[in-house]
Amino acid sequence: MKIYKYGDNVDTDVIIPARYLNAPDEKSLASHCMEDIDADFATTVEPGDIVVGGSNFGCGSSREHAPLAIKACGVKCVIAKSFARIFYRNAINIGFPIMECPEAVDGISPGDSVTVDFATGVIENETTGQTFQAAPFPEFVNGIIEHGGLLHSLKARGIAK
Amino acid sequence: MNVPNNLRNEEVRLMGMTMTQKILARAAGLDQVQAGQLLEGKLDLVLGNDITTPVAIKEFEKAGLSTVFDQDKIAIVLDHSTPCKDIKSAQLCAICRDFAHKHHITHFYDVGQMGIEHALIPEKGLAAPGEVIIGADSHTCTYGALGAFSTGVGSTDMAAGMATGLAWFKVPQAIQVKLTGKLSPYVSGKDVVLHLIGMIGVDGALYQSLEFCGDGVASLEMDDRFTICNMAIEAGAKNGIFPVDEKTVEYLNGRVERAWTAFEADEDAVYARTVEIDLSTLRPTVALPHLPSNTQPVDEVAGKPIQQVVIGSCTNGRLKDLREAAAILRGKKVADGVRCIVIPATQQIYLQAMEEGLIADFIQAGAAVSTPTCGPCLGGHMGVLSDNEWAIATTNRNFVGRMGPTSSMIILASPAVAAASAITGVVTDPATI
Structure with a gap:
């Protein structure tokens, strides 16, 4: 696995530029993911890699195409100091794991080997031996993620038909 | 089964609420809410555009959903790539058009009737004080200018909202923005909001509401208030909101015929912090x-x-x-x-x-x-x-x-x-x- 590390305020326009929103299929979104901030990302990213960001990750547009693009690349999760709120709920709603943990962001460098446990919120940097505890999701949010996204959880509750 | 807190009988400590908290409480059927609480609220309007709606439709259909909760409470506005700039954009608009026709969506706006959604929705009387509005567009926060709770969400939220008329929310804390004085010539709402974002930063209001108040509010025209609430998202805010006053009522007259409720913040409402802006001191800002x-x-x-x-x-x-x-x-x-x-x-x-x-x-x-x-x-x-x-x-x-x-x-x-x-x-x- 590889770590892709970026700074603060990674906005949804750089995660997936608007010029590609006219083709919202996963393959197309994945092929342009992070293009304006990291031209090599889409061609080098592999399933299981982890994206690490600073504060306010995913700010800007509400485009769900942004977490969809990252997910479609096979990225295991995004770890950030904080998330912009629409990106945060979009990731939850599509069942894509995100972890809020400022200490982990400071304690992870590109090239490190990192494992994550979504159930406990524990992030381990195997290279440095450090472990970090991400903020746990509320029970309701865990329910959405466990059902594989918002619509499935609403169907399971019998609310959406 | 995990359910939001408003579906349980939990005791909530009585304390003053912000405008946003009061609106969310009512939408969830609760007397009292507090910051951090998760709830499921009833929606008065679900909005999408030609970029976000096709993704919502795909999720809606993939999940096997068949009906919308209320054809009158969904708005689809084709405004982003229209009049269509290329074949792919035209195909996305066609997906929206077909869905709108299939589900008899009342407020579907195509080329010729459409406008930029956040100018069009208030103009058409589709947003009113006290209402709860989600839109699959980050600038949905614009309608806070009318004393509504409105916020941007993603396409899956739009799909869920169209199917159920519900959305989950975490009750936000608020930053109180006290406005005093009057704007100078050549200074407008844009300068106010840019100044505010410059003060608190692009994540200065993350997960929070921006609640505007103070005697400076009265001097701001509705178009200035729309501009200010529109860019609340650029400070990371969940929503921006103005109190309802004579100018709001004047704007609503002739546009909104249904009953609406103006919510005022409690005097003992708790704010994360207060920011003060003397409008008379502002320069044109870039x-x-x-x-x-x-x-x-x-x-x-x-x-x-x-x-x-x-x-x-x-x-x-x-x-x-x-x-x-x-x-x-x-x-x-x-x-x-x-x-x-x-x-x-x-x-x-x-x-x-x-x-x-x-x-x-x-x-x-x-x-x-x-x-x-x-x-x-x-x-x-x-x-x-x-x-x-x-x-x-x-x-x-x-x-x-x-x-x-x-x-x-x-x-x-x-x-x-x-x-x-x-x-x-x-x-x-x-x-x-």
């Missing part, structure tokens, strides 16, 4: 690349050459914006080497601007006037930049690559500053024209 928080008084940036001017968008394409820009451009000429693009936000605004002679002012000055579209704001069409070009725009984001290649640059400004800069070809204080 935001330099590449963050809306990178603000400066126009005086500090004056003289910087620009190649394109955009006057429009969901932030600043309303009648007051066009009047302010036209007053500066009237009888003047756009500088050689500058492309000035003016985009009235709705057909109604366009028509009114025409009747007032504003469109003639723009065209005689050498500006291009477009049918309503989000177009250039997100680098879609109708004014995409080339390499290393600088634009001054009344839009809302100056991120890397937002309006063109990654080397292109955007300065965010008010309509007055943008119009003045169009005449000189450099960033200009409108008072000097």
Whole structure:
């Protein structure tokens, strides 16, 4: 696995530029993911890699195409100091794991080997031996993620038909 | 089964609530809520556009959902890539059109009737005080100007909202923004919100509401309030909201016939913090690349050459914006080497601007006037930049690559500053024209 590390305020326009929103299929979104901030990302990213960001990750547009693009690349999760709120709920709603943990962001460098446990919120940097505890999701949010996204959880509750 | 807190009988400590908290409490059928609480609220409107709605429709259909909760409480506005800029955009619009027809969506706005969604929704009377509105567009926070709780969400939330009429929310804390004094000439709502974002940063209100109050509110026109709430998201806020006053009621008259409720913050409402802005001290303000928080008084940036001017968008394409820009451009000429693009936000605004002679002012000055579209704001069409070009725009984001290649640059400004800069070809204080 590889770590892709970026700074603060990674906005949804750089995660997936608007010029590609006219083709919202996963393959197309994945092929342009992070293009304006990291031209090599889409061609080098592999399933299981982890994206690490600073504060306010995913700010800007509400485009769900942004977490969809990252997910479609096979990225295991995004770890950030904080998330912009629409990106945060979009990731939850599509069942894509995100972890809020400022200490982990400071304690992870590109090239490190990192494992994550979504159930406990524990992030381990195997290279440095450090472990970090991400903020746990509320029970309701865990329910959405466990059902594989918002619509499935609403169907399971019998609310959406 | 995991369910939100409003479906349980949990004791909640009584304490003062903000405007937003009161609206969410009512939507969830609760007397009392507190910051941090998760709840499921009833929606008064679910909104989407031609970029986000097709993704919502795909999720809606993939999940096997078959009916919408209320055909009158869904709005689909084809505004981003329209009139369609390419085949793929046309196909996305066709998906929206088919869905709208299939589900008999009352408020479906296609080319000819559409406007930029956040100008169109209030104009059509689809947002009212106390209502709860989600939109699959980040600038849905605009309707807080009317005392509504409105917030941007993603396509899956839109799909869930269309199916159930419900959305989950975490009750936000609020930043109280106390406005005093009155704006000076050539200073408008855009300058207020840019100044605020400059003060608190692009994540200064993350997960929070921006609740405006103070005796300065009364002096702000509705179009200024729309602009201010529109850019709440640029401070990371969940929503921005103004109290309802005479100007709000005047705006609603003739537009909203259904009953609505104005919510006031409790006197003992608890705020995360209070920010004070004396409107009389504000200068025309611009935001330099590449963050809306990178603000400066126009005086500090004056003289910087620009190649394109955009006057429009969901932030600043309303009648007051066009009047302010036209007053500066009237009888003047756009500088050689500058492309000035003016985009009235709705057909109604366009028509009114025409009747007032504003469109003639723009065209005689050498500006291009477009049918309503989000177009250039997100680098879609109708004014995409080339390499290393600088634009001054009344839009809302100056991120890397937002309006063109990654080397292109955007300065965010008010309509007055943008119009003045169009005449000189450099960033200009409108008072000097």
